[in-house]
Amino acid sequence: MTCLDTFMLNAYLEDTLPLRMKQEVQRHLDTCSWCQSKFEQYLDELDTSDDEGEDVWQTEATIQNVMDKLPAYPMNVLKLKPIQKQPVQINWKKRSVDIVKKTTIAVAGLAMVVTFGTAVSPTFANYMSGIYASINPSEVTVTKGPYNAKQVVNLFDKKQTDIGVKKAAEYGFVQPLDMKVTDQGLTMAISAVVADPLRIMVLGSVTDSSGKKIQSFWKDQFTIISSDNVKDFREVRLKDKNGKVIMRLDDNQRETLPWPPVPNGENFAYGGQLSGFFDEANPMPDELILEMRVKRLTDTKGTWNFDIPIDMRPAKAAMKTVALNKELETPTGATVELKEARFAPTATQLEFSNSNPNEKVVEGFRYELVDEKGTVVGKWDDMIEPDERDHNLSILGMSHGASVNFTEKWQPSTSFVHTYMPLDPAKNLTMKLDAVYTAEKVSSQTKLSFAELEKNPKKVNVAGNQITFQSMEMEDDDEYTSFNIPLEAILAKDIVGLPERWTVKDENGNDAALVWLRVNKKENQNGTIKLEGKLDVLFEKKDVKEISVVLDHVIKENKVNWEVPIKGEKK
Template sequence: MTCLDTFMLNLYLEDKLPLRMKQEIQRHLDTCSSCQFKFEQYLDDLDTFDDAADDVWQTKATIQNVIDKLPAYPMNVLKPIQKQPVQINWKKRSVDIVKKTTIAVAGLAMVVTFGTAVSPTFANYMNGIYASINPSEITVTKGPYNAKQVVDLFDKKQTDIGVKKAAENGFVQPLDMKVTDQGLTMEISAVVADPLRIIVLGSVKDSSGKKIPSFWKDQFTFISSDNVNEFREVRLKDKNGKVITRLDDKSRETMSGLPLPNGENFAYYGDSLGAYFNEANPMPDELILEMRVKRLTDTKGTWNFDIPIDMRPAKAAMKTVALNKELQTPTGVSVELKEARFVPTATQLEFSNSNSNEKVVEGFRYELVDETGTVVGKWDDMTDPYEGDQDLRIIGMSHGASINFTEKWQPSTSFVHTYMPLDPAKNLTMKLDAVYTAEKVSSQTKLSLAELEKNPKKVDVAGNQITFQSIEMEKDEESTSFDIPLEAILAKDIVGLPKQWTVKDENGNEARLVRLVVNKKENQDGTIKLEGKLDVIFEKKDVKEITVVLDHVIKENKVDWEVQIKGEKK
């Protein structure tokens, strides 16, 4: 911008300029020595008071006194940077301006100007305020990184493309928050957040400055789901410090999350924000992620962070396209594509279904195609989610029968599928060609450990041929575990067996865990062959005979359904 004249200086001091222009003037004053000199002379002309009044404002202690009287947010979440104060002689004019103009906002303007000049702590505070008010206009916030540099801190191989793309598009908030205790330094470098999720990027260094993988590796050693709060506590708060609890459990203050490796750094993924907010409980514009770490590797200590998160840019960027298109299938079930959601880190499709008395929807198969015919998303509930193109889906955030968070633990008939960010301005088409339903069967098969050692056991379940083979058993002090190898040739149009079965011992006690793990292969006649095993765990030592209960199989129902998803044009 051009240099300042008296008219602009007056408007600036009286706080009569738009925010964008005030910020431009502030940046200009920081770099233009000519305007700094003009500004100083301008203050001289206004000064008619004695030096006693001037002396009140001449020290860093006075600035700190002002800081101490400011609200806790965002000061409580910003750590002072330990540097020598900048020695600039500003003629000690802030009190004079307040007295001269008798305008409180002018006094605040002067405190901002001079406080920023002489106190790095105060500059850090004001940067936080400016970034929260209009972060799109701040290229450098707190810390040594700007928004472009911080993207390079994300590892390309270990960061999902949704987070990477959101950061590249400017939805990253650089931070420089460090805490050192017991010779270990934990640092928070950045946060990426939108209405779907929060991701924090950080690192841990030892006393020599070398990065160590403690924060994410600890979860495989001394940390478990039962004791995690002894070593880490994470809470979501509003800007006033009030804890935000989950919709399904108001008594639970702590937030679940998963730290993952990210090159030399770690990335902490918090709970899905859908567990905390809905239309009746809207998301605030500003959040604080409170992180309390009490142990790193074998070292106990205190590493506490209050991470400020401005949700406004991402909330403004979110686009929701209401669709409400319904497919009535010949099987008696209906499938509805309710809406498409576009946020900086992801794109979501939400389906719902209504089940008939006999049929239950187990899933779908479809492709998501853009206006050039390119497949930009795929979904198949009968395919291993880790197969295929991992650049399309965000596996951990895609699910069927999602939880209705307003009614504790009650599943809804909602299916949410999450993809990498797609452009809401481009037309998409959802092409669905199969709906999977649960077909009821009734089968109870007794398996004797001694007999299976001699011969496999074959059973026919509604035309599906299932063979159980010799069982491997393992005991410890508290439980008995079984690996039950099996092979299945499925009937026509049957494409799978349920992952969850019921297994009982000879006394009718149900197993604590039953899980089916299989590989699928298509035969030449179009039928499917499964090979794998049932993993079974009982909470007791002695089990001699088990009964395997199967109540349904999964059928493919072919359909031909297309839905146009038309977003807002730019």
């Protein structure tokens, strides 16, 4: 089924969803560990707590029990049309207690690993993966990098990590630091940094006057920080060694970094991806400075300033790129290009593109990445849920596949980056791709009325795909009209899914503010796919009498047999 996206979480946390839709979100959160993690990530921006909420967080056994079940995560969601009115001003202190009660202790106690889209807030535009690794020091062998991993490995929490940073630590690319600032009885310390051309991560902690570690730096993000007041708490910039601020290439107006802190056991981790900051015209410097200006920790105002030196030279020297530029044209006309492979200390990436998107829009791929011995060291399938992926291989927070390109106002992305654990560039790899998913254009507009569906389901045939809309529930309040429409679909041969992006209009032609498709997939005995689920629709107005559901494409599986060797020609 389709999972929650940031716009839905925003509407849920601002309490703008009708009661029934809120209940649906809560039920989904109870059963989907990926969305539970994503929900906690998003609370970093929006929620507030008070003393009663604090009591929930003190249930450490419950928190740990839930954290043990967390996947590594990422983002794969639906079509959303941003509501154009100003955000509702909310008493966040009251809201946080409500949210903690509504979403259960298990949800409130989850570890937060951030994944944001600019659809909600320009201040939190990136999403990032889990951070640091805990490794048994006796197993660490430093073979490549300049630093001694044994000095920092015990600082990392074992469960809140990704395999990429673990490998970077094993190879000596985690730099130990000893930077401390004390003000107002609170000491903030920076103890380690790992950086390569793909990302930067800093490990730190906050302790009170008795030396006890406290979680205020990352927990403030969960409790009282929003996009409107984040600068009252901290300002973080990336600079070169001469002090010049480095800004994202697609947003030269904002010099502060949108990266939120996340927990790492008793410590915190801070950082994010670097892919949007540098290109051939703007090369990465050899030395960077992460300037952190922390002004407030919970209710304590003070000054905790750091200029964290980051020597990029060892990781840049270790970074290997293999230019591939291999192109596959499927029998349907879809053209796929495997552009390059990147080998960095914290990750290995493959970059694809839909090089001729005007002919066929590529929705995704299915392939395996195998080494010289035939061992699968990476795999990807855009038609499975994130929870089903092998998180020992994929670093999902740094991957995007059949995704929405937020910088292009909801247009399908034509660039695909898949990220795996660090692999040895000296070894030969082979990418074996056996399926390309394409958007097959269809034309279907179905009118649905509350009264008619109460009497009989409505069946439609869309290019051989049988879709049945059943009796729908409608809910009106002072601002919104929402619909919950159960549906069932028997897909035609080789059709493997319905799109996440639907268009729904009311009787006056107004677009819905939110369309949320949630389905479970089953395979029939004849090899076709059956979908069962619900279509949730939200209009930013009341008294909607009739809706039109527009479906413009379905997702087709195109079988291929394409192998690309990845070896040599490293630069």
